[in-house]
Amino acid sequence: EAGVTQFPSHSVIEKGQTVTLRCDPISGHDNLYWYRRVMGKEIKFLLHFVKESKQDESGMPNNRFLAERTGGTYSTLKVQPAELEDSGVYFCASSRDRGETQYFGPGTRLLVL
Amino acid sequence: QKEVEQDPGPLSVPEGAIVSLNCTYSNSAFQYFMWYRQYSRKGPELLMYTYSSGNKEDGRFTAQVDKSSKYISLFIRDSQPSDSATYLCAMLTQGGSEKLVFGKGTKLTVNP
Numbered sequence: 001e002a003g004v005t006q007f008p009s010h011s012v013i014e015k016g017q018t019v020t021l022r023c024d025p026i027s028g029h030d031n032l033y034w035y036r037r038v039m040g041k042e043i044k045f046l047l048h049f050v051k052e053s054k055q056d057e058s059g060m061p062n063n064r065f066l067a068e069r070t071g072g073t074y075s076t077l078k079v080q081p082a083e084l085e086d087s088g089v090y091f092c093a094s095s096r097d098r099g100e101t102q103y104f105g106p107g108t109r110l111l112v113l
Numbered sequence: 114q115k116e117v118e119q120d121p122g123p124l125s126v127p128e129g130a131i132v133s134l135n136c137t138y139s140n141s142a143f144q145y146f147m148w149y150r151q152y153s154r155k156g157p158e159l160l161m162y163t164y165s166s167g168n169k170e171d172g173r174f175t176a177q178v179d180k181s182s183k184y185i186s187l188f189i190r191d192s193q194p195s196d197s198a199t200y201l202c203a204m205l206t207q208g209g210s211e212k213l214v215f216g217k218g219t220k221l222t223v224n225p
Contacts, residue, residue: 004156031211042119044215048212058210091156095211099211
């Protein structure tokens, strides 16, 4: 069984540009999560999808971040326009049901210059 | 005050040592306590999962939860160089949000 995959693995962009991160969860996992780790800080929750619906988006930092999960399969996280403080590692995780183990992807390393 | 506090280390031990990793927390609503292991350039991988208070053992790993003190521990016996990684504690409330609340992680190096 393939694990959670994320694309790209790295992205370097300039301030003001747009970046779109993609996450493919484990097949059959209805729950999809986005987390972010800023350098020197802990991993922090961004949002939670159940199928295509946003269950909890309390961790989204501001309206420059837009997450979608059309069709309830893969998800994208768009940052527009990117700011310097958006640099960090963005992790995606998925789980089959509520309360079950969240399996993490390898992360996308984003650097905004 | 952060919800979860974890000493980031780094921690360096010789092979075969017993390792003790700890986290404290402030939110009494946390009921699920997890330890994740993260190797360099990889995502976190669930290592141990404990509900409420008590101990749980899995091979060389033991997780302890003391809810009265709001303190959790992970012990690694007979540590191996392959245990070198960052260990993250994470917590979850019951029946509420599914968002994991993480500590900063402790970087462990086991020297052969």
